[in-house]
Structure formats: C-alpha cells, structure tokens
Amino acid sequence: MPAALRGIRVLDMCIVLAGPTCGRALAEYGADVIKIDPEHRQPGLTPWLEVGRGKRSICLNITKPAGLDAxxxxxxxxxxxxxxFRKGVADRLGVGYEQLKRRKPGLIYVSINAFGQQGPWAVRPGFDQNAQAATGMQVRNGGRDGVPAPPPYTFNDYGTGLMAAYGVIMALLERERTGKGQRVETALSYTASTFSLPYMLDYVGYDRNEIEGPDAKGFNALSRLYQSSDSWFLLSVEDFEGWNRLTRLDSLKHLRGKPEFATAELRDENDEQLSEQLALTFRLNSTEEWARILKGVGVTAIPNQTISELREDSYAQRHSLIQSAKHPDFGRITHGGVSPQLSRTPAVAARSPAFGGDTESILRELGYASPEIDKMRASGAIPRTASVPIA
Incomplete structure (x- = not known):
C-alpha cells in the first residue's frame, strides 16, 4: 500500500526527544526522513532506537564548508x-529560515525549542522539566499546598514532537493550495500550556475543584483507582443507572440505602466517605475477580497493567500498540506502535539506522563522486568510517 507521506523529504537536525519525535512521526507514514548529525554528537542508544526509527542517517559537520554545501x-x-537550536544559532550556522527560504521558497521550516522564538526567554535552553515548571505542571503534580514535583514522564517532549508533525502536515496542505512554504514554530512550553487548557479556564463565579497532587486517584469516588487484594483497577461509573448496577451487588447493596448517598448531589458532597466505603470492599477480592464481578452487572473496571503485562496482552498485540522487530546491530527491539491507524495508507514499520550509516549513499544521491567524498572525509565534513558506533 502507498504511504501517506510518500515523496516528502524531511531533514531532521534535532536532538534528544521532541524534534526527533516529529521526524519519527513523519517517517512512520512514509516520509523520507534524513537525520543529520555531526560525528561528535552521538545520541544515546535508547533514544536512538526509540525516535530514530524509519530514518536514514548522515553524519555531516555543517561548520565545515564542504559539510554546509552538502x-x-x-x-x-x-x-x-x-x-x-536556541534562537540565533541556526542563523549563525547559515541554516536559518530566511537563509534557506532564499534557496527553497516552498520549504517548510520547523523550529522546536523550550520557550519559543520571541521574548526574553527565547534564548534560554530548556528541557521538559523546565517547561513543566514554567507552566504550573509541577505545582499541580505536587498539589497546590504541597511540594512541586515533576511528572515521571516527559510528555511535553513527545507531545511537542507530535504537535510539530501536526504543524508540518497543515503547512504541507497549505502549500498544495498556494505553492508557498512557511515557518512552523512550536515549543515545550506551548505544548505544556495546551495540555493545561482545562486548568487555564476561568470566568466569573467559576469554582475550581480540580484533582491534583501525588495522592489523587481519580475524579471522584465512582471514577478512580482502587486497590484490590493483589493490585489496582480503575472503577468507572458514569451515571445514575451505573450507580444502580453497582449497588445491586450483594457486597455493595448496603450503600444504596444510606441517605448520604441517595442522590448524585449527596454522593458528591460525601465523596470522601463513599471512597472509603468502596475501598474497604474492593480490598476483599483480587483485581481479576472484581473485573469479572463488575462486568457481570455492566460496570466498567479496568485492571492496571505493568509494561511487561502490556507486552503480552492480546489486545495490545492485535492493535499493534506493542511492536517488535529484529535490529541487525542490537537484536530484537520492542517498542510502542503508532496511534493514528489509517485504512488505506497504514504506518510503515521500520528500524533505526546505523549512526551515520547512510552518509555515503545520500551523498551519491546528490551527485557526489568518490574523489569529492574522499575530500570531505579528509576535511572532517564527514566521518572517515562508513558508520559511527553508538557507545
């Protein structure tokens, strides 16, 4: 089947996670993504295997005249x-937007950093935790009255990469209509703000009642995590009928007759008490037993799975949430799948390249002959070896 982005070529000069995630997302749908790195900027093995998938790799030192020309x-x-890059660095290297736009007017140029391209923070370096701190995420994670704490997952990095890919697709669609390229800007702090939209909402009379802090287990007593006798599961009771189904169970029918839980409003007022009552009951059986019992009365209970359990889960395998492939250098690699699953142009399964392993073949595609490539090796524009081992 043809890939959705077949025929689109992307040059990925980014490092760490956010930018390379954008490149990987485009490669997964068929774009020819060429990862560009100087020989001395070797990536860590884990991120290379994670966000390098589907790309080709060229080691190119653009501070050398021959490297910049290539x-x-x-x-x-x-x-x-x-x-x-931080603001100003790309221009100094000769690869800024205006410089490249003159060479290729239809170019889509994507800038990804921590705090954007404008204002006093534009020159600040930053990683995911910097953006979390600047946008209130760590306060919410630690609790307003507690100690700020970073979430244990770099979702702004991955989210920014996906936001950038979203921007690329929109810019490509607009170019189809006008023939003109444009600059796309995104940043970790922009993504953190987007993920925080419900918390930014405010209006006269709005009473904030948000879950926050490390002890939060869910939205309320009927939509939260509970501990069973052997693990945890998520209870999800959505409406009055769901409450009726839940309290038909012999172990929970005593709750139906309690006046403090008689209506949705009263259950909300006495939410902590209801949580305590349910928690006592749910500790009596295993998660597997509760999933079976609750399913029997039409109530949703989702067991919490570890990553190792998810790898073996038939649902995850059937929907390609977990994928596995043989890598010639590192053996069998297991990784996550893709989210948008297209019927006519599905995602392309691929592995990460050898670091710099496509340098010579890409240069030959550009018309470089062997003597020119040898001169580039001698000048330090490209490595002297065919590929560079990742430590």
Whole structure:
C-alpha cells in the first residue's frame, strides 16, 4: 500500500526527544526522513532506537564548508527542515529560515525549542522539566499546598514532537493550495500550556475543584483507582443507572440505602466517605475477580497493567500498540506502535539506522563522486568510517 507521506523529504537536525519525535512521526507514514548529525554528537542508544526509527542517517559537520554545501544541496531536494537550536544559532550556522527560504521558497521550516522564538526567554535552553515548571505542571503534580514535583514522564517532549508533525502536515496542505512554504514554530512550553487548557479556564463565579497532587486517584469516588487484594483497577461509573448496577451487588447493596448517598448531589458532597466505603470492599477480592464481578452487572473496571503485562496482552498485540522487530546491530527491539491507524495508507514499520550509516549513499544521491567524498572525509565534513558506533 502507498504511504501517506510518500515523496516528502524531511531533514531532521534535532536532538534528544521532541524534534526527533516529529521526524519519527513523519517517517512512520512514509516520509523520507534524513537525520543529520555531526560525528561528535552521538545520541544515546535508547533514544536512538526509540525516535530514530524509519530514518536514514548522515553524519555531516555543517561548520565545515564542504559539510554546509552538502546540506544546502540536500535542502534543494527537500520539503521540510526540522531544527531545535536556541534562537540565533541556526542563523549563525547559515541554516536559518530566511537563509534557506532564499534557496527553497516552498520549504517548510520547523523550529522546536523550550520557550519559543520571541521574548526574553527565547534564548534560554530548556528541557521538559523546565517547561513543566514554567507552566504550573509541577505545582499541580505536587498539589497546590504541597511540594512541586515533576511528572515521571516527559510528555511535553513527545507531545511537542507530535504537535510539530501536526504543524508540518497543515503547512504541507497549505502549500498544495498556494505553492508557498512557511515557518512552523512550536515549543515545550506551548505544548505544556495546551495540555493545561482545562486548568487555564476561568470566568466569573467559576469554582475550581480540580484533582491534583501525588495522592489523587481519580475524579471522584465512582471514577478512580482502587486497590484490590493483589493490585489496582480503575472503577468507572458514569451515571445514575451505573450507580444502580453497582449497588445491586450483594457486597455493595448496603450503600444504596444510606441517605448520604441517595442522590448524585449527596454522593458528591460525601465523596470522601463513599471512597472509603468502596475501598474497604474492593480490598476483599483480587483485581481479576472484581473485573469479572463488575462486568457481570455492566460496570466498567479496568485492571492496571505493568509494561511487561502490556507486552503480552492480546489486545495490545492485535492493535499493534506493542511492536517488535529484529535490529541487525542490537537484536530484537520492542517498542510502542503508532496511534493514528489509517485504512488505506497504514504506518510503515521500520528500524533505526546505523549512526551515520547512510552518509555515503545520500551523498551519491546528490551527485557526489568518490574523489569529492574522499575530500570531505579528509576535511572532517564527514566521518572517515562508513558508520559511527553508538557507545
């Protein structure tokens, strides 16, 4: 089947997670993504295997004249450039938006950093936790009256990469209509703000009652995590009929007759007490037993799974949430699947390349002959070896 982004070439100059996630997302749908790194900027093995999938890799030192010239020749064959430099660095290197736009007017140029391209924070370096701190995420995670704490997952990195890919697709669609390229800007702090939209809402008379802090287990007593005799599960009771079904169980029917739980409003007022009552009952059986019992009365209970359990889960395998492939250098690699599953143009399964392993083949595609490639090796524009081992 044809890939959705077949024929689109992307130059990925980014490091760490956010920018490379954008490149990987585009590669998963068929874009020819070329990862560009200087030889000395070797990635960590784990992120390389995670966000390097589906790309080709060229080691190119653009601070060398021959390296910069090769980059310019690549730009002329490309649709998209991804960069993650601090403000001003790309211009200084000769690869800024205005500089490349003159060479390729239809270019989509994507800038990804921590705090955007404008204002006093634009020159600040930053990682996911910086953006979390600046947008209130760590306060919410620690609780307003507690100690701020970072979430244990870099979702702004991954989210920003996906937001950038979203921006690329929109810019490509707009170019189809006008023939013109444009610059796309996104940042970790922008993504953190987007993920925080419910908490930013305010209006006259709005009474904030948000869950927050490390002890939060859910939204209320009927939509939260409970501990069973052997693990945890999520209870989800959505409406009055769900409450009736739940309290038909012999072990919970005593709750139906309690006046403090008689209506949805009263249950909300006495939420902590209801949580305590349910928690006492749910500790009596295993998660597997509760999932079976609650399913029998039409109530949703989702067991909490570990990653190792998810890898063996038939649902995850059937829907390609977990994928596995043989890598020639690192053996069998297991990784997550993709979310948008297209019927006509599905995602393309691929592995990560050898670091710099496509350098010579890409240069030959550009028309470089062996003597020119040898001169580039001698000048330090490309490595002397065919690929560079990742430590």
């Amino acid at each position: 980059f310019y020749r690549l730009v002329e064959t490309s649709d998209v450039v991804l960069e993650g």
